[in-house]
Amino acid sequence: MWAILWKDLLLELRTKERVSSLLVLALLIILVFVFALTPEQLHQPAFGSALLWVALVFAGMLSIQRAFILEQERNCFAGLLLCPIDPGQVFFAKFLSNVCFLAIVEAVVAPLTLALLGLPFSVSLLGLPLVLLCGIVGFSALGTLCAAIAVRTRAREIILPLMLLPLLVPLFIAAVNVTGALLAGEVWTGTWFRILIAFDVIFVVTGWLAFGFVVQE
Amino acid sequence: MTQPTQQTSWVVEARNLRKTFAWTPVLNDISCRIAPAEVVGIFGPNGAGKTTLLRLLATLLTPTAGRLTLFGFASSELTVRRKIGFLGHESYLYPDLTPEENLTFYGKAYQVPNLKDRIAQQLESVGLQDWRTMPVRYFSRGMEQRLSLARALLHAPDLFLLDEPDAGLDPRGLSTLHATLAQAKDRGKTVMLTSHDFERSRELCTRALILHRGRIAWQSDAALPSPQEFIEFYTAYTR
Numbered sequence: 001m002w003a004i005l006w007k008d009l010l011l012e013l014r015t016k017e018r019v020s021s022l023l024v025l026a027l028l029i030i031l032v033f034v035f036a037l038t039p040e041q042l043h044q045p046a047f048g049s050a051l052l053w054v055a056l057v058f059a060g061m062l063s064i065q066r067a068f069i070l071e072q073e074r075n076c077f078a079g080l081l082l083c084p085i086d087p088g089q090v091f092f093a094k095f096l097s098n099v100c101f102l103a104i105v106e107a108v109v110a111p112l113t114l115a116l117l118g119l120p121f122s123v124s125l126l127g128l129p130l131v132l133l134c135g136i137v138g139f140s141a142l143g144t145l146c147a148a149i150a151v152r153t154r155a156r157e158i159i160l161p162l163m164l165l166p167l168l169v170p171l172f173i174a175a176v177n178v179t180g181a182l183l184a185g186e187v188w189t190g191t192w193f194r195i196l197i198a199f200d201v202i203f204v205v206t207g208w209l210a211f212g213f214v215v216q217e
Numbered sequence: 218m219t220q221p222t223q224q225t226s227w228v229v230e231a232r233n234l235r236k237t238f239a240w241t242p243v244l245n246d247i248s249c250r251i252a253p254a255e256v257v258g259i260f261g262p263n264g265a266g267k268t269t270l271l272r273l274l275a276t277l278l279t280p281t282a283g284r285l286t287l288f289g290f291a292s293s294e295l296t297v298r299r300k301i302g303f304l305g306h307e308s309y310l311y312p313d314l315t316p317e318e319n320l321t322f323y324g325k326a327y328q329v330p331n332l333k334d335r336i337a338q339q340l341e342s343v344g345l346q347d348w349r350t351m352p353v354r355y356f357s358r359g360m361e362q363r364l365s366l367a368r369a370l371l372h373a374p375d376l377f378l379l380d381e382p383d384a385g386l387d388p389r390g391l392s393t394l395h396a397t398l399a400q401a402k403d404r405g406k407t408v409m410l411t412s413h414d415f416e417r418s419r420e421l422c423t424r425a426l427i428l429h430r431g432r433i434a435w436q437s438d439a440a441l442p443s444p445q446e447f448i449e450f451y452t453a454y455t456r
Contacts, residue, residue, distance in 0.1 A: 003325035007311070007318075014313045014352075070311070078277055079309025079368075083326035084298040216279060 004080065004093035011070060012101065018066050019104055025062055026055040026109045034116050045183035048117045049176050055109055056102070056135065057165075057172065063101050064143035065160055067094055068151040077151075077215075087212035091144060095207060098140035099133075106132050114183075122185035131182060134196045135175040141203035142167055148214045171199045227286070228253050228376055228407040229274060234283035236269055236431075243269045245431040247283070253375075256398070256408040258418045261428035262455050267411040268306065270428065271378045274409065275303040287376070299327060302374035304382050308365035312354035316345055316364050319353060320371055327372035339367040343393055358385040363393060370397065377401060379410040383417070395421065415451075416444045429455045 012018050033051050034042065041047050071077035080090060110132060114125075143164055150160040174195040181188040229251035236244040244266045251257055259267050272278045273285065276292050285292040288300055310319045317336060324332040340346045343363040353361060362385050369377070382394055398421050401408055412418045415425070419441060426436035427450065434454040442450060 003322055006325070007314070007322040010318060011311060011313055073312060074310055075305070075307035076309050076311055078305070078307070079323070080326075081277060082275060082298060082301070082303055082309070083323070084295050085326055086295060 001085070001089040001093045001096075004085075004090060005096055008067070008093070008097035009100070018063060018101055021066075022059040022063050022101065022105045023108060026059040026105055027112070029055040029058060030109065030113050030116065039118075042117045043119065045119065046176075046180045048113065048119055048183050049180035051117070052110060052113055052132075052179060053135070053172060053176050055113070056106065056132075057139070057168065059105055059109075060098075060102055060136070060139050060143060061161060061164065063098055063105075064140070064147045064164075065157065067098060067144075068147045068156075072151060081215060087215055088208045090215070091148075091207050091211035094148075095140050095144045095204070098144060099136055102136045102140060103133065106136065119183055124182050124185045124188060127188055128179070128182055131175065131178050131188070131193070131196070134193075134200055135171065138171045138175075138196065138200040138203055139168065141200065141207045142171070145203070145207040145210060145214060148211065170195060174199065226253065227251065228255075228288060229409070230284075230286045231274075232284040234270075234273065234280050234285055236266075236273060236278060237281045243431050244273070247431075247433060249426070249433065249436075251407060251409065253407055254402070254405040254423075256402050256421050256423045257410070258415070258422035258425045259409060259411045259428060260413070260415060260418075260425060260451065261411075261434075265428040265455075266431040267428055268380055269431075271303070271380050271409065271411060272305070274376075275301055275305075275378050277303070299372065300375045302369040302372065302377050304365055304369040304377075304379045306380055306384070308353075308361045308368075310353045310361060310364060310368065313352055315350050315352055316340060316367075317349045319364070320368060323368050324371055329372050335371065339371055342397065343367045344389065359387050359390045362386055363390050366394065366397065370401075375406055377406060377408040377410075379408065381411055381413070383412065383414065415447045419444065419447075427451060427454050 030051060037047060071080065110128065146164045147160055150156045150163060153159045174192045177192040178188050178196060227250045229249065231247050231249050234244055234247040235242065247270065259270065261267050269278065273280055274287070276298055279293065287297040290297045320336045320339060321332065324336060329335050337346070340349050343366055345360065345364055348360065353364065356364065366382065383391055386394060398408060402421060410418065422441060424437055425441055425447070427434045435450055
């Protein structure tokens with residue numbers, strides 16, 4: 001598992017394609033909204049929350065697609081499957097590399113978004129990294145599983161969003177609600193946060209168990 | 218570690234193997250036994266099922282029906298993968314990584330001991346030690362094929378599965394390949410290779426078989442036929 005993670009990070013260090021394209025896309029989405037919305041709308045926590053998650057979902061989609069396209073070149077994914085590594089471990093390695101890349105993107109995008117929106121600082125904002133991480137974990141687990149299915153199809157660029165977006169709805173609603181509560185300085189550890197955690201657990205376990213069946217030709 | 222399903226000395230034991238893709242049969246009723254240290258040449262026209270057979274043996278595909286054991290283990294066991302070295306039509310090399318990095322990745326995945334020394338040895342054996350720090354993206358087809366051979370043999374497998382290994386190789390690459398396979402044969406490794414060139418493969422092979430329309434149409438006995446005889450068999454059995 002660590003060998004795959006090491007290889008993915010090394011490939012990114014060498015090409016710098018993935019993180020840079022994710023950052024540009026996420027920042028562009030946020031800038032478009034900042035210019036489109038009025039200052040009054042921008043100061044509403046619900047807008048800020050939605051904006052953060054829209055940027056994350058689109059950047060995440062690009063990241064996950066890129067992860068498997070790299071493996072398809074020279075059919076390297078088959079090389080990976082030849083190795084005496086349990087498919088569950090392959091899933092964990094791809095999942096962890098996605099979490100790493102999206103966490104880097106969020107570490108830049110989230111503070112910048114808060115600054116651009118001009119939201120006041122509150123103590124509850126300290127919980128934001130944890131909520132973003134929970135969202136990234138759920139997104140990466142489900143995304144890795146769906147991308148492994150989609151990458152073998154001819155219209156993979158279309159199939160992945162078609163499969164992934166409807167399944168992400170519970171995560172998206174929970175994450176937007178929890179983030180909105182955080183930005184408004186309210187209690188955020190209620191039902192929505194528990195749904196977020198449950199989503200993470202369900203799809204990390206599903207991915208780990210089902211990956212072997214998904215990658216089998 | 219899982220125990221072998223049966224006490225056996227066969228490296229490959231296939232019984233009535235069948236593989237279909239989208240209800241189209243590609244391999245049908247394949248039964249064969251390969252003993253240690255055999256070098257088996259698989260011949261046949263395009264679309265005969267040679268690549269599919271090797272991919273099945275490499276555990277990249279699962280049979281639709283039939284039974285396949287490798288080293289006495291069911292082919293679905295992870296353990297058998299450590300004993301297999303597969304060279305396919307594609308190199309399985311990451312173009313943005315250097316040969317050293319590619320081999321380090323595969324070496325770590327196979328848990329190869331003394332990895333640095335082993336990589337240096339493999340790169341030298343395929344004549345790529347001077348290109349060890351250049352990304353694979355800039356390699357010619359032949360250089361990539363040589364590196365792919367180094368990748369397939371990095372973990373010192375006991376069964377070599379080589380799908381048209383001579384494709385794209387220059388004379389130097391061909392002699393490297395032949396030297397490597399001759400060495401493997403001397404060390405008692407089992408080799409299965411597909412080829413369209415019987416005359417060249419004859420020097421290495423101890424057995425030959427012809428696949429046609431997904432079935433084993435002919436296989437040699439202990440003595441290999443002469444190239445002329447082989448052409449006659451090939452023509453007769455692939456009609």
